[in-house]
Amino acid sequence: MTTKPMFDLAYTGGFAVGAFNVNNMEITQGIIDACAAEKAPLILQISKGARKYANMTYLRHIILAAVEEHPELPICIHLDHGDTVDLVNTCIKDGFTSVMIDGSHHAYEDNIKLVADAAKVAHAAGVPVEAELGQLGGIEEDVKGLDAEEYAKNLHKFLTDPNQAADFWKRSQCDSLAVAIGTSHGAFKFKHEAKLAFDVVEEIMKTCPGLPLVMHGSSSVPKEFLDLINKYGGAMPNAMGVPEEQIHMAVTKYGVCKVNIDTDLRMALTAKIREVFATKPGEFDPRNYLGPARDAITSMVKRKLHVLNCAGKADAVIAQWKKLGSPVPSYYKK
Numbered sequence: 001m002t003t004k005p006m007f008d009l010a011y012t013g014g015f016a017v018g019a020f021n022v023n024n025m026e027i028t029q030g031i032i033d034a035c036a037a038e039k040a041p042l043i044l045q046i047s048k049g050a051r052k053y054a055n056m057t058y059l060r061h062i063i064l065a066a067v068e069e070h071p072e073l074p075i076c077i078h079l080d081h082g083d084t085v086d087l088v089n090t091c092i093k094d095g096f097t098s099v100m101i102d103g104s105h106h107a108y109e110d111n112i113k114l115v116a117d118a119a120k121v122a123h124a125a126g127v128p129v130e131a132e133l134g135q136l137g138g139i140e141e142d143v144k145g146l147d148a149e150e151y152a153k154n155l156h157k158f159l160t161d162p163n164q165a166a167d168f169w170k171r172s173q174c175d176s177l178a179v180a181i182g183t184s185h186g187a188f189k190f191k192h193e194a195k196l197a198f199d200v201v202e203e204i205m206k207t208c209p210g211l212p213l214v215m216h217g218s219s220s221v222p223k224e225f226l227d228l229i230n231k232y233g234g235a236m237p238n239a240m241g242v243p244e245e246q247i248h249m250a251v252t253k254y255g256v257c258k259v260n261i262d263t264d265l266r267m268a269l270t271a272k273i274r275e276v277f278a279t280k281p282g283e284f285d286p287r288n289y290l291g292p293a294r295d296a297i298t299s300m301v302k303r304k305l306h307v308l309n310c311a312g313k314a315d316a317v318i319a320q321w322k323k324l325g326s327p328v329p330s331y332y333k334k
């Protein structure tokens with residue numbers, strides 16, 4: 001399904017849907033197993049880098065397998081950080097049910113034009129569009145953000161402007177908006193504990209009533225994984241994320257409907273693999289290190305679903321989807 005039935009409920013329902021980046025089978029299974037156990041709706045998102053790494057044909061079939069295994073789960077397939085209308089078009093033809101077009105690094109008017117062009121194509125196919133306004137710090141694959149220190153120092157300059165957001169929404173025709181409210185991509189987000197700008201979120205909700213908001217760069221960089229990585233030969237000193245209490249507040253009290261999670265998945269996987277390699281140096285069966293890594297993803301995602309307050313919401317989302325007339329993108333009507 002698209003994100004529409006999910007966000008309809010999430011905006012006022014005090015929860016957000018987790019958007020998890022997938023790159024291979026174990027990551028996908030780890031996420032799906034957690035969502036199935038917690039009866040949670042979910043967004044599986046694929047970046048340009050994931051397409052390049054895994055090959056879209058493989059990713060599509062891994063996701064089709066997940067859908068076949070769990071017909072009871074509301075699942076959306078989303079393009080993370082699309083940068084061209086061409087890529088948006090390709091993803092729609094690949095069966096994506098939601099796309100992001102990120103023009104946040106362009107000049108304001110160019111961002112609007114890019115999103116409006118993408119929205120025209122996507123809406124014609126029944127696919128909703130996420131846009132981004134404002135600037136995040138950190139680095140995520142091809143997405144180069146601002147230097148962490150520079151970002152922290154001048155934070156308010158980079159945050160989403162609530163009045164501009166209203167103009168942007170109207171003219172770009174986006175369906176949801178990724179906002180810069182003090183989060184940052186990657187594992188090395190902050191020098192000090194992050195404080196999200198809830199005042200800005202509140203203002204955006206006033207200037208853009210009903211617009212579902214999205215948080216990127218919201219990994220919490222769990223200490224348990226950080227410690228394992230550093231204990232077993234890794235080098236991630238000073239990694240720091242967004243505290244889970246702040247994310248919980250953003251989704252329960254404000255209109256944040258989608259929270260992106262990528263770094264925490266990577267850390268769970270890496271921590272467990274490092275642990276097996278260090279404690280069982282004779283081990284060379286990939287199942288014996290990818291298996292524990294997959295289990296670690298499952299338990300981490302289970303906890304996240306409670307942070308996002310979306311555990312147990314699957315049935316309600318499906319009911320909302322039916323209420324809307326069970327809409328699917330045109331790809332699925334063939």
Ligand SMILES: [Zn+2]
Nearest residue numbers: 140216217260
């Ligand atoms: Zn992002």
